[in-house]
Amino acid sequence: MDALDIARWQFGITTVYHFLFVPLTIGLSFLVAGLQTAWVRTGREHWLRLTRFYGKLLLINVAVGVVTGLVQEFQFGMNWSEFSRFAGDVIGGPLVIEALLAFFLESTFLGLWIFGWDRLPRRVHLGCIWATAIGSALSAYVILAANSWMQHPVGYRIDDATGRAVLTDFWALLTNKVTLITVPHTLAGCFLVAGALVVAVAVWQLRHRGDAAFRSALRLGGWTTLIAAVALALTGDTQGKIMTDVQPMKMAAAEALYRTEQPAAFSVLTVGSLDGQREVFTIKVPWLLSFLATGDINGEVLGIHDLQAQYAASYGPGSYLPNIPVTYWGFRFMIGFGMLAAAIAAWALWAHRRGRTPTSRWLTRACLILPLLPLAANSAGWIFTEMGRQPWLTFGQFRTADGVSPGVSTTEVIASLTVFTLLYTILAVVEARLLIKYATAALPASTPAAPDEDDSDRERPLAFAY
């Protein structure tokens, strides 16, 4: 393993970790905002109790989400300096906008929300959690615009003298068709994560503590998960078609489609040779891949070997194959885990319909793994899409192998890989244990409500303090 491989592992590990926590932040901040809105509008106490309960879980998660994000901002320059030089003109702008527009918004208003219960008028305080949620979603948009440019570069030209990408059309960057589909798909994934956690906790609470307030949470979480799953399926279908158009090799790898087919069959299971060059065993559904990829059951889908030949002719000799097994299985695990999460959420909703309390213990057991399934699905999806883009960092323009920082030694990268992996693993375990502790705690009785006016004359302790 050389410095390039280690740098790639580091980026993969840090990003997957980051994207365990971030979707929960995005989704749960909206759900908590929804809970608090219900309280402000109806005045019914159980909404406030649920807001504070799930708000605690949100904050436990945000802490790690924020700090893992710091590394991302620096990692381009630290480990991928050559790529930063190449792409900085295009993707540097979005990163700055992300900070100016989104990070400031979510960080500032989160602080106001955490500490402002007794300091801000009720509606202003409510606005704070909405601002936090919106800020987190805006951040997703901007960073996905940057990533989408790497998948399908638009709005740029290559400078002849320097060989660098130069931005020519910012609007094209923001409206890249890959961005436009990836954002809703990713946000839906965020709601899948948050919904799954909310419903899983609610199921556990109803079974073990029986506080009826959690029925509202169960409905909220359950329906969020189901709607998110439908959104994922629809956006995923569109994204698959777009991907066939702009990154056909990724699609072919996701399907382990070695030879061009028309019509193309969808692989339910394919086992390839050890070198990834051909298939050894396969179970397929005829016509289905053509339909999924092109919308036409007789559509032609290009195969890996043909694409390799095409790329070698266009870009020069070399291998243009991504890691086929990882791409193939990443794609399938993403879909499989996502669907399983939706199924369990549907089961939870069904088992609790019309005030019923289920007697089966299997639902509670399923709910123990329910929160993990969307995490696995999201991770699989990102591993799929990033590994499927290889060997490119920017498709057709810049290879991953060319992007790594030349002046950073193998020792330094091993050091950072070790530090980040260790820290993140410890923090993930600590966070998980805290989440379990607070998710299984009894819902506190009516908590003192926030005052209706700004109360500057403080005689009593703070409503909240670290």
Add this chain to the structure above:
Amino acid sequence: MTTTWFVAIAALWIGYVVLEGFDFGVGLLLATLGRDDRERRVLINTIGPVWDGNEVWAITAIGATFGAFPHWYADLLSDGYPMFLAILAALIVRGVAFEYRGKRDDPRWKARWDAAIVAGSLLPALLWGAVFAGMIRDDPPYLLLGAATTLGLFATHGAVFLALKTTGQIRERAIRLATRLGLAAAGPVAAFLTWTAAARPGPATVALAAAAALTLAAAVRAAAVRREGRAFAATATATALTVATLFTAMDSLGGRSLDAAAASPYALTVMSWAAVLFAPMVLLYQGWTYWVFRHRIGVRDIPPH
């Protein structure tokens, strides 16, 4: 436009050190000024609502560097790899510590997170100085002096902030400590500023360096006579002027001229529009946060967990 963006990035870094400067100061003084759990909670809660938003200034500064001067961004971060790795590790543990410290009623748990806050504040307070100094010259003694400078400034700034934000015994301790810290910082700060001005004797550099030193002296005087607000304004200004001095002393961006390191005019224009649109709003609502949480807090104000 390249000059404008250089100034903007300098402004972002200056904003960062003025704001996170007192965050780091409070953090590294946690064990010194906080004698028991409730006192430590007071200290942490003076910055509780604002530290996260303050940290975003650094992210924005780094992001702006990437967007406006991709070559500078690439050089700075890859050349300074070990320093940034250490800074990141420190910021990671500090950030989590604020939130997690109070989550278990266990003294050993809290002690570990307290250590994380102290270390997570002390390390960046030193290393940011080395990073800024490294933009001028790569000389280890100069880098060390830079590290001592930011440590001294941030510690003093943090102590004064605490004197401004707390009541009772903590406030008393804080202002007395601030005077002593300011005096201790004066040596390294003056030496660093003098060395910088001598190495790059431009009119702006010399003027700012002199102003920074004088303002620090004013801060110490104000702290000594318990003029907390004045002292805070002075430490903030001294910190700002010190970093401003460094930026005026830069004669290249890692060996490149501004234009050679810069992004294209189009990209800079896009970023400029974004800055003009979003920056005023940020200043407004971040400023509002400080107004909402303007009250002093003391031990009596801390609720049970």
